[in-house]
Amino acid sequence: MKRNRTGKVTVLAGGVGAARLLRGLVELVPASSLSVIVNTGDDDVFHGLHVCPDIDTILYTLSGLSDPDRGWGIAGDGFHAMDQLAGYGAETWFRLGDRDLATHLFRTEELRTGKTLSQITAAQARALGVSVRVLPMTDVPVRTVIEAPQGRLSFQEYLVRERGRPAVRAIHYEGVRSARPAPGVLKAIGEAGLVVIAPSNPFVSIGPILAVPGVRSAVRRATAPVVAVSPLIGGRPVKGPADRMMRGLGMKPSALALAELYRDLLDALVIDAADRSAIGPLETTGLRVAAVPTLMSTPARSIAVARHVLGIGASVRAALAS
Amino acid sequence: MKRNRTGKVTVLAGGVGAARLLRGLVELVPASSLSVIVNTGDDDVFHGLHVCPDIDTILYTLSGLSDPDRGWGIAGDGFHAMDQLAGYGAETWFRLGDRDLATHLFRTEELRTGKTLSQITAAQARALGVSVRVLPMTDVPVRTVIEAPQGRLSFQEYLVRERGRPAVRAIHYEGVRSARPAPGVLKAIGEAGLVVIAPSNPFVSIGPILAVPGVRSAVRRATAPVVAVSPLIGGRPVKGPADRMMRGLGMKPSALALAELYRDLLDALVIDAADRSAIGPLETTGLRVAAVPTLMSTPARSIAVARHVLGIGASVRAALAS
Numbered sequence: 165m166k167r168n169r170t171g172k173v174t175v176l177a178g179g180v181g182a183a184r185l186l187r188g189l190v191e192l193v194p195a196s197s198l199s200v201i202v203n204t205g206d207d208d209v210f211h212g213l214h215v216c217p218d219i220d221t222i223l224y225t226l227s228g229l230s231d232p233d234r235g236w237g238i239a240g241d242g243f244h245a246m247d248q249l250a251g252y253g254a255e256t257w258f259r260l261g262d263r264d265l266a267t268h269l270f271r272t273e274e275l276r277t278g279k280t281l282s283q284i285t286a287a288q289a290r291a292l293g294v295s296v297r298v299l300p301m302t303d304v305p306v307r308t309v310i311e312a313p314q315g316r317l318s319f320q321e322y323l324v325r326e327r328g329r330p331a332v333r334a335i336h337y338e339g340v341r342s343a344r345p346a347p348g349v350l351k352a353i354g355e356a357g358l359v360v361i362a363p364s365n366p367f368v369s370i371g372p373i374l375a376v377p378g379v380r381s382a383v384r385r386a387t388a389p390v391v392a393v394s395p396l397i398g399g400r401p402v403k404g405p406a407d408r409m410m411r412g413l414g415m416k417p418s419a420l421a422l423a424e425l426y427r428d429l430l431d432a433l434v435i436d437a438a439d440r441s442a443i444g445p446l447e448t449t450g451l452r453v454a455a456v457p458t459l460m461s462t463p464a465r466s467i468a469v470a471r472h473v474l475g476i477g478a479s480v481r482a483a484l485a486s
Numbered sequence: 487m488k489r490n491r492t493g494k495v496t497v498l499a500g501g502v503g504a505a506r507l508l509r510g511l512v513e514l515v516p517a518s519s520l521s522v523i524v525n526t527g528d529d530d531v532f533h534g535l536h537v538c539p540d541i542d543t544i545l546y547t548l549s550g551l552s553d554p555d556r557g558w559g560i561a562g563d564g565f566h567a568m569d570q571l572a573g574y575g576a577e578t579w580f581r582l583g584d585r586d587l588a589t590h591l592f593r594t595e596e597l598r599t600g601k602t603l604s605q606i607t608a609a610q611a612r613a614l615g616v617s618v619r620v621l622p623m624t625d626v627p628v629r630t631v632i633e634a635p636q637g638r639l640s641f642q643e644y645l646v647r648e649r650g651r652p653a654v655r656a657i658h659y660e661g662v663r664s665a666r667p668a669p670g671v672l673k674a675i676g677e678a679g680l681v682v683i684a685p686s687n688p689f690v691s692i693g694p695i696l697a698v699p700g701v702r703s704a705v706r707r708a709t710a711p712v713v714a715v716s717p718l719i720g721g722r723p724v725k726g727p728a729d730r731m732m733r734g735l736g737m738k739p740s741a742l743a744l745a746e747l748y749r750d751l752l753d754a755l756v757i758d759a760a761d762r763s764a765i766g767p768l769e770t771t772g773l774r775v776a777a778v779p780t781l782m783s784t785p786a787r788s789i790a791v792a793r794h795v796l797g798i799g800a801s802v803r804a805a806l807a808s
Binding site: 211212213241242244245246247248249251252253254261262263264265266267269270272273276287288291292 | 563567571586
C-alpha cells in the first residue's frame, strides 16, 4: 500500500497560475490536507465594494465556478449591473459580473460588521463547497502600489486599467510593515510536509505574501521541502507582466532570476521544458530542478504538473532523510 | 389657441401609485414644468447599499425601465447577484435585480463621497433621460418605523418581509424632526400652479413628506389649488396596506377618512367611481370632488386620470378667480 508521505501541503498563491496548479493538487492530495495562503496585495475597492481578485479566483476555481477562458470571474456570469453603472457614468474598467458582485457585497458587509477577511473567506469557501483551507495572507489591508512614469498606481490600475503597459520603476507593499499573518498562516507553513510556491508573479503575487512580517522566515525555517513552480515558459509568463517587471527592475526574465528571488527559501524548482538550459546553472546553486511542460491549459495538465511538484518534493525529503 | 393655464405642477409622491399618475401627467404637462417630491421614509440599507424604493420606482417609470407588472425594479432584470447572495447565507427577502443593483451601488458610493441624495437623484435622472424634476423630500435620513405586536419594524421589514400582515399600532417617522426639505422642495410647492397629492398611502408615503418640517405648511399656504387622488377603490387600495393601516389606527378606510387626513390642505379630491356615494359628504366639507375610474392599469387610463386632476385643478382656479 502506497502511503501519502507528503502529509499536509501548503501553497503560497496568487491568482490564475496558482488556481491552475491547485486544481491539479486537489486531485492528488486530500482537500483537508491542503492549505492555500493567498495574496491580498492586489485587493481593491470598486463602487465601495471590497474586491479580493486572488481569493476569488482561487475560490471560484476550486468550486468549479470559474470561467476557464477568462481566468477571472464566474463562468457564464452577466454584466448587467456593470452596464447600468456605466450608464450612470461610473468607471467600469474593472469588470464585476452580476453573480460575482454578490461575493464582494457579502464580503464588504461582513467586514463592516467587524468580521475579519479570514473569517469571511472561510465562510465563503464553506458556502461554495470548497474544503481546501483558503487563508488570506493577512487580515490587515496591504496594497501593492506600482511606481510608474505617470506616478503611483494601484495594482489594478496598473494591470487592468493600464493593461500592464507602464514601465515599473518600483513596487511597494503599502501597510505590510504593520501587517500580521492571518490566523493559521504560520501554522500551515510550519506543519506542512511540503510548501509550494505557485507559478504566480514573484513581485505582485508571491512577493506580498513573503513580505508579511514572519512569513518569509517561517518558510525559510520550514522543515518541509519548499518547491516553486516557475511562472515563466521560455522566459515569458503565461499571463501577466512578470517578465516586464523583471526587466523594469533590472533583471533578465528567466528561471535563474526567479530562483535568485527565492534563494533563501527554495529546495527545488519546477521549470518549463522550454527553459531546460537553465537546469545546469540552477543545479550548481544547490537546487533540485525538474524541467517539464508547465502550461496548465487543461485539468489533466494541471494534474501532471502537480504530480511533478509532489514528486520533486518527495525526492528532496528522501535526500534529507538519507 | 388653448394655453396651458396650469403652469407648473408639483406632485407629492410615494411609489407605484404615484408613478402611474405621473406617466399620465407627463403626457399632458411639459416635463420641464413637472416636479415630483418623493417620499424617502421607506429608504433602507440592504447589503450595505442605500436603497430608495420610491425614488427608484419613479425614475424607472419615467424612464420607461420599470417592470409594469411587478411595479418595482427594472423590466427583464435578472437576480443572479441575489441568488448568489442567498448562497452565502445573506437575507434576500428584499429582492434587488442585477441592473437595479447598479442604481444602489452608484447612490451609496456617491453618498460616501459626500454628495447629497438630491444631487445623486438629479444625476441619476439625467443619466436615465428623465427631465421631470425628481426631488427627494429631504436629504436627511428619515425612517418610517411601524409599531407592530412583535415590536418595531422598519417599513420594508413590515411591508416586504412580513408582507404587510402585522397589525399597525403606530407609525413613526424617525429623524423627521431634524430633517429639512431638500433644496427645491419648498420652491416647487410655492411656485406651482397646481399641487397634486398622488394616490399613495397617506401614512407611509405622503405622511413622511408632509411631516418634514415646513412642507405641510407650505402646501397649506400654497396659492395653487391642491388636488389629491384617492388611492382607494371601493375603500380598498389598489396595492399595499393603506386600508389595514387605517383600520389599525382606528379609521374606517374610505375617501372621507382620506379627506380628513388632508383636511387642512385640500381643495379638491379625485375619487374612484366606486366610491361615488362619498361625493355628498365630501362636498359638504367644502371640497370639489370628481368620481372617475382611477385604476391606472394602462398608460391610457393614467392619462385619463391625469386629465381629471388637471381639470378639477382648473375648476378650483376658475372658482377662486371669479
